[in-house]
Amino acid sequence: MKFLCASNALAEASSRGFNMDGRKLFAVRRDGVAYAYINRCPHRGVPLEWQPDRFLDQSASLIQCATHGALFLVESGECVAGPCAGQSLTALDCREDEQGVWVQL
Template sequence: MQILCPFDELPENGAKGFRISAQSLAADILVARRDGRIYGYRNVCPHRHTTLDWLPDQFMDPSGEYLQCATHGALFRLEDGLCIAGPCKGQRLTPVTVAVHDDMVVLLSE
């Protein structure tokens, strides 16, 4: 189990990136929050395997409804990582297992 951040630091209808490997220069995973639930994914777009964020912690589309890939604009549902528009429509982000323990967001497995 790896502690990522306090639950309060995760914005509602937003997402935050985390470097979990010392070798990484960018966030390896992202954790999104909606309606008090959290969802974790690898920060890798299924289209060209780039990171999703265009700036640190900038994962959402302008409407705040979907995760968006900065490279070609694919949109992904927070709840299940399904791409609903863009060049990888029908593919999914790779989930990681996250949870909230003692008001902290933790990574349980990659």
């Protein structure tokens, strides 16, 4: 596992992008749980964010692709609306302890 960030660097209902070992990834916190994904839309293979660290829709309840508006569940990465419906983001094994958030690439 590799250290991603301190727990307080990922606020509730927020998202952050990271570059780790040459790979783009992002993390989202929902209901106190951190989730991490490869930053790549399954439809076009492009990064998802609107602006730096902006991966969520207006309600902060779904991950949204800036390119075509596809919506993904935070908890699973499954696309629930848009051109890649039924496909999923690539989830990373993610855990959190007293030091912060960790991911397995």
